[in-house]
Amino acid sequence: MMLSFLKVPDVPHYWLRNGQVPLPMLADNVLSRPWVKPWLGSHGRQIGGDRRLFGSEALVPVDIEICNGMVTALHSAGSAIADIVPALDLHSGLIWPCFVDMHTHLDKGHIWPRSPNPNGTFDSALAAVHNDSAQRWDFEDVYRRAAFGLKCSYAHGTQAIRTHLDAFDRQGEISFEVFQRLQAEWQDKIVLQAVCLVTLDYFMGPPGERLANLVASSGGVLGGVAFMNAGIVQQLDRVFELAKARNLDLDFHTDESLNPDDMALRLVAEAAIRHEFTGRLLVDTAVVCLCSLKM
Numbered sequence: 493m494m495l496s497f498l499k500v501p502d503v504p505h506y507w508l509r510n511g512q513v514p515l516p517m518l519a520d521n522v523l524s525r526p527w528v529k530p531w532l533g534s535h536g537r538q539i540g541g542d543r544r545l546f547g548s549e550a551l552v553p554v555d556i557e558i559c560n561g562m563v564t565a566l567h568s569a570g571s572a573i574a575d576i577v578p579a580l581d582l583h584s585g586l587i588w589p590c591f592v593d594m595h596t597h598l599d600k601g602h603i604w605p606r607s608p609n610p611n612g613t614f615d616s617a618l619a620a621v622h623n624d625s626a627q628r629w630d631f632e633d634v635y636r637r638a639a640f641g642l643k644c645s646y647a648h649g650t651q652a653i654r655t656h657l658d659a660f661d662r663q664g665e666i667s668f669e670v671f672q673r674l675q676a677e678w679q680d681k682i683v684l685q686a687v688c689l690v691t692l693d694y695f696m697g698p699p700g701e702r703l704a705n706l707v708a709s710s711g712g713v714l715g716g717v718a719f720m721n722a723g724i725v726q727q728l729d730r731v732f733e734l735a736k737a738r739n740l741d742l743d744f745h746t747d748e749s750l751n752p753d754d755m756a757l758r759l760v761a762e763a764a765i766r767h768e769f770t771g772r773l774l775v776d777t778a779v780v781c782l783c784s785l786k787m
């Protein structure tokens with residue numbers, strides 16, 4: 493039986509029956525609890541609560557008790573359940589944790605109908621975005637598209653999102669203002685993080701320092717595109733200094749040229765060691781970035 497979105501009972505206490513949870517999602521102490529009854533393996537034998545007796549990709553049939561939005565009990569499917577609370581039959585549907593989207597560009601989302609990439613290359617994507625942003629990315633436009641992106645994400649089960657935001661000059665102020673508005677509006681539904689996105693040479697002058705201050709005051713993450721160039725080591729040093737002075741985490745795009753000789757990832761790692769950086773550091777690849785333009 494194919495189910496669409498479930499209609500969860502509109503009560504604080506209910507059961508989800510006959511669901512299946514991927515084994516890696518279950519902690520060892522869940523499997524070993526006394527109330528976890530033996531499960532039947534695919535061969536039909538009882539295999540108990542020992543993780544080693546499941547296949548590594550096993551799906552564990554379960555009944556789950558929900559109280560006030562929290563999982564309060566998990567039993568093997570078909571276990572005795574009190575009849576006094578509503579129960580929803582999942583018909584062996586899969587149960588997963590909510591998604592974490594750790595790299596997207598909400599500010600670039602949904603521009604495709606008006607600014608498509610004419611030939612699918614990275615350079616054309618950048619040119620299309622640049623032209624679109626120069627003409628249309630005021631507060632209302634960025635807010636409307638980013639808010640729709642969040643609605644789509646929420647509808648499909650996403651609970652946390654890190655978005656990069658183009659942040660050259662005035663655009664940074666606009667997009668981080670949008671971000672702060674959305675972060676407040678969605679605080680009960682989606683955890684939102686924002687990373688500024690500029691080329692690293694931008695950080696060498698006063699505008700870069702102002703951007704670092706804007707990121708710090710917005711609760712954001714400092715970041716940029718680490719294109720290979722003659723000054724990249726000095727640029728990385730500058731970014732790490734700005735981050736350390738403001739206790740900011742870092743997030744870089746690297747090596748998006750598809751040139752196998754590019755080594756920005758290595759240079760970022762060396763800078764992190766050189767600066768004894770103790771914050772959180774993430775480095776992204778070109779693949780997710782190209783895809784994000786079609787959000």
Ligand SMILES: [Zn+2]
Nearest residue numbers: 656745780781
């Ligand atoms: Zn990206």
